[in-house]
Amino acid sequence: MPQVVSTQIQLRTRPDGWPVPENFRAVDVTYDDPRPGEIRVANEFISVDPYMRGRMNDVKSYTPPFALGETMTGGAVGRVTASTVDGFPVGAVVVHQHGWRTIAQADASTFRVVPEVPGAPLSLHLGILGMTGMTAFVGLSAIARMQPGDTVFVSGAAGAVGTATGQIARLLGARRVIGSAGSAEKVRLLTDKYGYDAALNYRDAPVREQLPALAPDGVDVFFDNVGADHLEAALDVMNPGGRLALCGAIAGYNATSRTPGPDNLTNVITRGLTLQGFTLGGHLEHAPEFRSRMQDWFSAGDIVWDETVVDGIDHAVEAFLAMMRGANTGKMVVRTAV
Template structure:
């Protein structure tokens, strides 16, 4: 029997506050011969995402927490190097959720075949052309029901979802798109590269004051990746009938105490606001619609993207921690490397 070694990363202790490298360990797992219906995949890119921090806590959520002492999971794209499944031949490119490892061997049902398009990096299937872009599209269309002429505010706008959502809002006919980010460089990138009409650094002063200056006529849609002070500011800025798509609350992910909530919740009643949280699990039926529209926009050169790529499976934890601290612009990825 031949064996193949896989480098994998596991969660060994649950973080209290900010995660540290000591919460993880790297192990070597050996795979034997393929069983019928299995494939072996060498990953090329892994995704690290804010939602993974929530899965490190042992709390009830929309998805089970990571189990201690077991290899973590997450979005990844790779190439089939051995197969006993006719539908996934050797050389096929596949998307899957077996991230945080360089080699994976599992049943073919856990992988989705994707076309390899000349000139389109495989990494984009984890970003603007994949779940990241779909998240922005779903939040704006199905959740916030954005209409042409709306003024849209997006928090965490320089991240993967934020850069996607801002461009999609503009392409869907937003009158004005406003974003927040955490540095002057990111703010400049939002307006110069991603087509935002205005942007501000939330570290420069109260979010409410900066948002009011950027949107003197108020906002109609808020796409929230941050929560906390951003949500409170938006509740003051939203016009009557405003809609909020609650995608994330990264400002509270590493809090050890109970995070403070907005003090102006009464605005939801008096202005007839709608706030709705979402995860993608209930909206995959929109994947085809999104893919058609995004392919058209991308092919027409109307979509910009950034990737922050960290090399080496051994640096996956570093990439995750850097992403949580906002060190990335656009999508944070780990480039695993080729197999021998």
């Protein structure tokens, strides 16, 4: 079998504030035949996600930082092109975390075979059918313990996790679902397509001023992808016993100085609120339930999606930076099979 060349994106230097293209570099890596126990995969899509910004900093977190001079890891989906392992036949679709590269070759234990879903692009295994959808499901059901009849507020609602969260909240029986987004077009999309009862454009006026009118009876569950002003606004309107699932804080990911905390944290005490941060890696025991329920919802036609697709591994950094600035609707992916 001839050698193959994989184009890969590495972190060259650590960003200070907003990342710039000069923080990254492209390299070509040559692979020989897979060794026993290995498979080779031609990636079709790779994922770019907000959490990756935190991993560019050399700080202690829930997962180690990206190493300088090594290829960026993260979600990817592709097809097996060479295999030494039963159960991973050539042509099988697999997902993995080897990330920003056109070809991945590694031990088969680091890949998982997934089905081809009729009518669904493979990229959905990185989005609503995969980790993105499961993040929304876990945050609502396991972290926020959402109950039928709850009013749910979702920040960053037009992003990958937010569009999944609104739909899943509705399917789990929410009475009212409210979202925030950064443009009038996205606000319309939330209410017209994703089942949100109401949505606000956080660029129109402070969230703290807009939210009370959309939640006249208060909020029971807040699913937070943004932090900062959205968290503060949610604390104002939470009902007694409300639950806040803190999934992300993208508003501060590129900050170069400390940002002040909410000025209304005493509401946590006086209203008996529960704030719980989470990352999906600590709750993977819920994967079987998520996959079963998502399969049923998807098959019934109850799930819709949007993707923002950027073509070419050489545009992966561009796609990541655009996603961080909110240029995507739904999941942002890079199509490497072009």
